[in-house]
Amino acid sequence: MDIVPNLPPEPSKRICIIGAGASGLAALKIVTDSAEYQRGAWSVIAYESRSNVGGIWFPAAPEENQAVSPLYDSLTTNLPHPIMAYTSYPFPPSTPLYPVASVVQRYLESYASHFNLLPLIQLNTKVAKARWELGKWAVTTSTEDQDLFDHLVVANGHYTVPRIPQTPGLDHWLTSGRAMHSAFYRRPHGLGDKVVIVGAGPSGQDLVTDMRKAGKVVIHSIRGAESTEGEHFRRRGTIAEFKVDGSIIFEDGAVEKNVDRCLLATGYVVEFPFFDDSVLKPEIPPPCPPIPSELFNSTYSVFPLSRQLFPLQAQFPPSSLVFMCLLYKIAPLPVAEAQAMAMVRAFADPSSLEPMQEAVDIMTRYENFVSKGIETPAAIYKAWHRFGELEQFDYRDELYTFAAGGSEERQKVSEWERELYPHKVTLREKWVALAKSGRGDEFVRGVGEGGTQEWVDAMWRLLRLSSKEKETSTTDCRL
Incomplete structure (x- = not known):
């Protein structure tokens, strides 16, 4: 009698992620955390066009007609890293509060290594084309490989195509x-x-x-x-x-x-060169309501998206395609994590997306813009992905709730994030002054070894520093 080997089951769903920057890494990590992936029901691959992970944080010399990475020599983060970091992976202890770009790049590389994501990333591979064909996403890469996927995660980043004003001369x-x-x-x-x-x-x-x-x-x-x-x-x-x-x-x-x-310094164009007009129309969407049955890219926003993620249109299932981190005026890494959690829930249970309620939420947001005096469709869609000062935290909590199926046993935004985020500019000013005085390294030395609360305490200490206190010793500053 022939012995049939005990082979693992074939994955029932195949997932493709475009990009291995901060958003793509978050999506990859959350997918591999899922029960479906763990039991072999899902497979996943990420295509990254460059030679390393990190997206815009991976430096590159500017090319003649293409901005591969917009990093300039003096760049530091504009958020303190405890607020900026993935909630599942803090920056190392003693990291400067507003780190330079190279520190962020090492952090992202460490994240990919720590969670064993690198074997699932195909570097130097650009997605050239992605089309919805016969119930699958047909993906063609720069290596001329073609494959079919059940789900497509768009995390290609939005800081490579400069937006140029139409000014005479x-x-x-x-x-x-x-x-x-x-x-x-x-x-x-x-x-x-x-x-x-x-x-x-x-x-x-x-x-x-x-x-x-x-x-x-x-x-x-x-x-x-x-x-x-x-x-x-x-x-x-x-x-x-x-x-x-x-x-x-x-x-x-x-x-x-x-x-x-x-x-x-006029911003960037939202662009998806791998989609043709059959997937994404390159024009300003019509006024809302009603919700259009097609998907639009105004170069500022993608519309209509359920939960700022899932395309609410008629051509393909909303859960089959995800646009990661189109939002701005936010802390992107924790938002990307929360979006990835919601994404995994929708992949596992497409019925969890209720089209009628999702449409109501979109129309409500549209009406809120109108009520604030932003009345033209062009202006509304330009601001569509812009969040208010604390709106991102409510949004994250909503995604956590959705991802957990409404269960109270879910992740929640920490209160200190809401309290400290509005002070980000003051914190940066005080940190720059402290670092310029040569006392920054001592201020953060050892902070974080006992957990995130040490960073929270350090940020409150920094906010309490008066001009006179800045002139005292670093030891006094840390009391």
């Missing part, structure tokens, strides 16, 4: 090298003596700081700002025109002559 400045997007910026040297920086986001603020430290004449262009004067630093409103002679004219009539360089 700007094209000439870009082609001549007099203007460039901040994605290609690395350091303040070699840019001339008079520099205009456009944009008031984190990158714009950092570039202003860089240029002022380098002794440049800096003009900061911020939409809606009133002009201010100064010998070495001036603030201006929106740019109206770039002139061939090196002058810049602003909407209020102010003129800056002999500008050497303009840096555009």
Whole structure:
């Protein structure tokens, strides 16, 4: 009699993750934690186009026409790492409170290694095409491999395609090298003596700081700002025109002559080059209600998405496709974890997504924008993935509840996260001052060895520091 070997069962569901940056790693980790994966019912693979994990935190020299990674030399996080970190994996003890990019990259590499994710990641492999065909996602990679998957997780990141303003004269400045997007910026040297920086986001603020430290004449262009004067630093409103002679004219009539360089910290385009129009229409969605039956990409947002994750449309099951971490003004790593938990619940039980209720939630959000005076569809969809100061924490709790099937035995957002998040700017200012004085390393030495609460206590201590206390010894600061 032939002996039949006791082979493991064939996976009933196959999952593909596009990207192994912070969001893709979170999705991969949560999938491998699932009971379905553990018993062999699911399989998963992540395709990463670059030679290492980490996404934008993995540095790269700027290429001529492509922003592979937008990291500049002075970049540090704009959130304290206890708030920024995955809830399942803290940064190492003694890590500077606002770490530099290389520390974040090592953290992500450590996360992938610690949870044994690397064997499931295929590096140097770009997803070239993904189409819904005969009830599966047909995925073609840059290695010309083709495969079918039940679920597709989109975690390709959104900081590689620069958003360029449509300002008269700007094209000439870009082609001549007099203007460039901040994605290609690395350091303040070699840019001339008079520099205009456009944009008031984190990158714009950092570039202003860089240029002022380098002794440049800096003009900061911020939409809606009133002009201010100064010998070495001036603030201006929106740019109206770039002139061939090196002058810049602003909407209020102010003129800056002999500008050497303009840096555009103007954000990025949301793009999914592997989808064609049959999956995702590249245009602004129609007004809501009703909920459209097709999926749209306005370049600022994807709509309509149930729970900011699952496409609520008619072409394929909402649970078959997930868009990770499109949100901004958030702490992305813990949000990615919570989204991945909700994703796994929907993969395991597609009926857990109730289309009628999901549609009501989407229309309610739309109406909330209208009630705040944001009335045009273009403006609403531009702001669709933007969360208010504390909205992300309610959102995470809702995802935790959904992932746990409504059970009270679920993960919850810690109260200290809600309390400390609004102080992130003050914390960063105080940390920068402390680090500049040479006392930062001592302040964090050993913090975290006894758990996360030590970091919480340290952040509250830092907030309590007065200007006078900053001048005392580090030991006194830590009392």
